[in-house]
Structures are given as structure tokens and as C-alpha cells.
Amino acid sequence: MLSLLIKIDQAIARAESWMLVLFAAFISIILISQVVLRYLFSNPLFWAEEISTTLLVFMTFIGLSLLVHDRRLINLMFVLDSLPATVARVINIILDILVILTLSCLFYYSLVWVSNPITQTETSATLKVPLWYIYAVLPGTLLLMIFHYIVASLKSVFSKPREKSE
């Protein structure tokens, strides 16, 4: 069961990683061509600003989800490292549960926000895309983050202390 979850977890992370490369490439291409078009041809793209900012939002939240999977988030290590291994494990589990609760709370309220009838009628400024398509990235990636977090904690609970299953 756990190994299946880990497999799904890794597949999601691979997909996220590829999406990030694509987003970064699109953002760079749009911004560079925007500057060239504006200063060489005085003919900027009217949609460039909106699209690139939206892509940045996607990149940020998907990137955060991948960072959760890779365990590359910035935190303080030295207190836990100086505690006995068993105590550190218990504290880690408590912290994981607190983070999962926090993320679930954010997930719940962002779902309420996205499905709100008033939110559903808003459209974007230049391209008139329904905004909730874009807003949906928040509950979507929060769900992925919760999943990554749960799998990572399960992994650390069920693995033996020194040999981490990787």
C-alpha cells in the first residue's frame, strides 16, 4: 500500500518538475520578446503582462508543492539535530500533523472561495478568462502538497530509524 502511494507521489513530482520547466520557459520567452517588441518595434503585446503574471502564480504554487516533495523547504535544523533521535522523530511527526492541518484549513477555505457564486462570475482584466480557472490552482496545489506531506510522514513513520527508504 505504502509503496503504491510512494509511486504515485513520485509520478506527481515528475509531472510537477516538467510543468515547472515549461512555465519557466514560457515566462522567459514572453518577457524577453515583450522587451524586444516594446523597445525595438514599439509594439508591445497587450496580453503579455497578464499571462506572465498568471504563469508566475502557477509556477510558485506548483514549485512549492515540488519543494514539499523534495523536502527542500527552509527551516531550522540545529535544535532537532541536537535532540535524541527518538524525541526528534516524535517532534517531527507532531510538526507534520500541524502542517497538514494548516494546509487542510487553507485548502478548505480556498475551495469555498473558488466555488463561491460571486467569485465564479469574475473575469480577468485583459483576456476575459473566468478568474476561477486561475484561482483553482490554489486548492489544486494545496491538495498535492497535503498528499506529498502525508506520504513523506508515512515514509518516516514506517521506515526504521537509520535506514531511510528512498
Added chain:
Amino acid sequence: MMTIIVFLAALLLGMPIVFLLAFASIVFLLQTDNQILFSTIPLQLFKSVDKNGLLAIPMFMLVGELMNCGGLTNRMINLADILVGRFRGGLAYVNLLTNTLASAILGSATAQIAVMSRTMVPAMVERKYKLAFSTAVTVAGGMLGPVIPPSMIMIIYGIVSYQSVAAMFIAGILPGVLIAGCFALIIFLLGFVYDYPGGTKKENRPELWRTLAAGLLPAMIPMVIIIGVVSGVMTPTESGAIAAFLALVMCGFVYRNIGLKDIGTILRSVAVNSALVISLIGMATLFGWVLAFESVPDILAESLQDISTSPIVFLLLTSLIIILLGTMLDGIGVMIVIVPILLPVAENFGVDPVHFGVIIAISTIIGLVTPPVGPGLYIAMEAAGVKMSPLFYAMLPFLGGLLLCLLIIILFPQLSVWLPTYFDLK
């Protein structure tokens, strides 16, 4: 009060900072009976990331990655060697000057220390400099990164504090020159202790010109950024895009040292690192918004003003807090957490926000190289293969010099504020 205890406990025990900020926001809203605000959290979070100005961050990261990958640092070393390599103890000055040039490009102290330790330290050891001293000079040079424009930490400060990025860039110049000059003086004085080897011999003319040209070409990129931003012609994002384009052309077509395969790796690391920073900014903005609801910054300012009404005492306290936090955390992380809480307080004390930003930038680099945890030290130790205690002793004169510079900069706000005012950027 409970929020503070929960915040500190979770911080010390190692909850990731991004989620800690969200967690503390929720605890604070529960504690102050503001549950009604929960439903606006997602919108606030989304809005704090959905900002055009933030696009500058991936662009500048792209420039840094391209310059790094393209092996441009080696050309900078050769350039610096021509300019200052002839003097006694020449390579130490070369190291410092290269770092000053490279910091204009890389803009992240840890990345810079890692790159320079791998290239500069072996070169110095080969010419019979002491290992610990060579590494200490490299780390000292790396500390210039966040101050000399264009620097990532100044861009992020500009964004989170709603200051003009152009003003922040220019504000870093005089303090940066002061620190670099101070370090050069320290190297000169240490010459009486360490007995440096002599300088390098002169090369023949055509060779010299070729090195000069090869080194000046990459140095153009930061110049484009600074001129573009400061003249007000381009936004920081646009000048970042131009610089990325130039760096790409330079590495891809002139030097031909990066291929299509490297681009994928570069883009991935740009995306992940940007996400790391921007998600922190988003969550910290959310936290600042939550705190403002109960006017926490005002209360904090009042209680601090009970201790002392002097802005200098406040700035000294702030630096101390940042240095302490900085010994444990990455500088950008410290800054993002500190600014939303302390900037309103600073304004209450009548401190100029630009001046405040310069002080924060310098304080974060001191924390970066201070044991027990200083990440900058560990990176250098690993890259150069030197032990903690000899490195730290060799670092002490530079740390002392930097603290002195920080004190001078705190006492004389003109150092940071005069140039931006002169160029009419504020």
C-alpha cells in the same frame, strides 16, 4: 502572546518557514476571535503572489544561473588579475575585486561563496597563500554580494517594502564601496602578519588586451541592468529580461559553453528557486496582513519606544535580531520574515525605508558567516576543504571590519540615502 510562543516554538523545532507563517496566521486569527477573516485568506494569499513586480525574481535568477553555468567567473578572475594582480599579496586583492565584479552578477552570497571557493582558493593555495586565509578572503568577498547592485536581496526588499528597486540598487553602492575598501585595508594590514607571496608577472600586450576584452564583456550585463533600472527607462523585470537575453546570447553563441540540454536544468532550478522565494513572500505578506488587523506593529513600536525613542538604538536592536536569526537561516528568508513586522515600526521611529533596507541586507550577511550555524561558512569549508576553527579565526578581522562598517552605516544614514536622493529616485 500565545501566537509569539507558538511561532517561536515551531520555528526553533524546525517547521518549514513557509507553512509556519500560515500556521501562525491561523493561530493568531483564532486567538483574536477573527475567524470571519478565514474566508479572505485565500484571496489575500493569491493576491500577494499575483504581482507583476515579482517577475523580476525569476529573471534575475535566470541571469545568475546563465552567468554561472557559462564559466564567466574565470574570465572575471583574469580581468581582476590584470588590474590588481601585480601588487604584493596580489591574488588576495584579485580575489576581492573578482568578488566585487561577480557580486554584481550573481547577487547571492551563498552561491557566490560556493563558486569562488572552488575557483579562487585553489589558485591562491597554489601560489603559496595559506589555505585558511585564502578561504577567509573568498568568504569576505562573497559577503559583498547582497550589497553591491544588482542584488537579489535588494530586489526582494524593494518588492516586499514597496520601495523603488532602483533606489535600493543605488543605495547599496556607497556602503558596498565602504565595505570593499575596508576589506582591502584589512588585507593590506594582514600582510604584515602573513607575509604574502609577490604579485604575478606581467603578460605580453596582445594577451593582455584579449583578457581585458573577455572579462569586460560579461561585466556589461550588470551595467545594462543598473543603467536600465536607474535611468527609469525599464522596470526591474524588463532589465532582468534584457540581461537574461544578453547572457543567453553570450553563453550560447559567443562562448558556446551551454547547450540545449543545460537550458532544461537551468530553467528547472530557476523555477524551483523562484517558487521557494516567492511562496515565502506570499505567506509573509499574508502574515503581515493578519498582524496589521490587530495593529501589532503599532503596539510593538510603542513598547519599543518605551525602551528608547532613539532610531539608532532601534536599528542596532534590529541588526542584532537579524544577525542572530541569520546565523540559523538563509538571508532572504530572514529578510522576508522580518520586513512585514519591523518596517512599519521603523517608519514609526522615523527611519528611512531605503536606509532600513541597506541595514537589513548587511546584517543578513553577517549572520551568514557567524558560527555555530552560518551557512556561508559551511559552504566555504566544504568547497575549499578547510576546518571550521582556522577559517573562523582567519575570518575574524573581516567580520570585525564588517561590523564596524555596519555601525558607520547605521550612524550615517546619508551613506545609503544620499545617492538615491541625488538621482531623484525616492
